[in-house]
Amino acid sequence: MSRIGRKEIIIPNNIEVIINEPEILVKGDKGKLSYNLSELIAIETKNKIIKLTTKKTTQKAQAIHGLSRSIINNMIQGVSKGFKKKLIIQGVGYRSQMEGKNLILNIGYSHPVKIEPPADINIRVENNTNIFISGINKEKVGQIAATIRSVRPPEPYKGKGIRYENETVRRKVGKAGK
Template identity: 75%
Template sequence: MSRIGKQEIIIPDNIVVIINEKKILVEGDKGKLSHSLCELIEIEKNGSTIKLKIKSKTQQAHTIHGLSRSLINNMITGVSKGFKKKLLIEGVGYRCQMEGRNLILNIGYSHPVKIETPKNISIKVENNTTITVSGIDKETVGQTAASIRSVRPPEPYKGKGIRYENEIIKRKVGKAGK
């Protein structure tokens, strides 16, 4: 049985959780999120805790058990605290700016790269080299940050490119001079 799936989910006081058969709706200070559960998982709510149980002892049920628990926990964390990813731009002449809800990246290409912001996600640019992606849905925040990073991932020789705040880039030695 999944170790993650066995753990109870504690619901904070300011969060409302509504369970309708296989659909779970979580409402909080920052917004609303919903998720449909698999038919292999059973959910029960006892006061301020949620517990997930497996209906059948199959491999697929065990894998979905832990996944479902993590998704519901992320929903509760998202509507109460929110999620945030910070990206740093390194390189001479590399910069970014916001134009309405679009992010404009000038990162060494012959043209500026325009990235549209998904709904329920906010992107903030600080001092032209720091991008903060925040929202209530952990998956969307992570995917948006990954798509921004994929425009110019950091290269191993000089470290130029877009990287996450705590990302460590393995540096390579350049070619030896004569």
């Protein structure tokens, strides 16, 4: 049985959870999210506590057990607090700017790179080198951050590129001259 799946989910006071098998709808201050629960998982609510159990003891049911619990917990956190990621651009001449809702990156290519975020994701740029991504869906926030980082990942010799806020890049020693 999944260790994560066995944990209970505590619903905060300002969050409303509506369960219509198999769909789960979570409403909060920042918005609403929904998730379709697998037929292998049973859900119970009692006194602002959600508990997930498996209907069968198959390997697939056990795998989906922890996944479903994590997704529902992330939905509750997302509609109450939201999720944020910060990216930092390093390199001479590398910069970013906003053009309406779109992010424009000038990072050493012959053309600027344009990234259009989904409707429920907010992108903000500070000092042309700091990019802040926020939203209620953890998966979308992480995916947009990974997409932006993949345009120019940090390289190991000079450390230039786009990196996450707390990411450390292992530096390599360059060529040894003769």
